[in-house]
Amino acid sequence: MSERDEYLLRGGTEGDAELVVARASLARRQTELVAALVAGGPVPDGFDPEQVRIQAQGLAAKRRDTVARVAPELAAILGEAYAPLFRRYAEQHRQSGGYLADARAFAEWTLAAEPATPWRGAISGWLRPADGRPARRRFGRRTTSPGH
Incomplete structure (x- = not known):
């Protein structure tokens, strides 16, 4: 005991x-x-490993999609690379703080993990905009769908 x-x-x-x-x-x-x-830990005794794997994938997808909603510019900059990059990031980094903090940490991670990419400048600009406003101030919630 x-x-x-x-x-x-x-x-x-x-x-x-x-x-x-x-x-x-x-x-x-x-x-x-x-x-x-x-966090990629071992499956505890008494749990079906396949079911835990499926649920873990679902939670990772929810995290990825929520970060994309909180930071749509980031997902737009990365385009098709967003999902696989976020998967790699999430496998290595537990979420700490809110989704905006996760988005910023992910953006910083992409700069280190993928140094020779065409979107490097855009990610750097997103993290440190020329107008000096922090990324949090640039995020707004949509009240209507695009085009309305």
């Missing part, structure tokens, strides 16, 4: 102890499953 579990057990009854241990075990298993889903 871990020190944390022992700390939680002090002062409780035996029934409370079993509940604390069960909760700690569940928390560890949940952490392992989340790591498998979003």
Whole structure:
């Protein structure tokens, strides 16, 4: 039993102890499953590896698509290279912060990962625009569909 579990057990009854241990075990298993889903961790015992792989792909696609909605200029600059590049980035980098932070980190990563590309200047300009406004200020939410 871990020190944390022992700390939680002090002062409780035996029934409370079993509940604390069960909760700690569940928390560890949940952490392992989340790591498998979003961080490339091993699939925990008792889970179907194929189903975990499918769900992990779905979560990665959701992350990619959300970053593209938050930073449409970035996806437009990269064009067809966006999805495969984002997949490589996501396999190496867990998301920390919000989607805008993820978009900026992805853009920085593309500059390092793909130094000899035709879109390098556009990515650099997107990250550090000439007008000096940070990327966050340039993002706006669409209230209508394009062309309306």
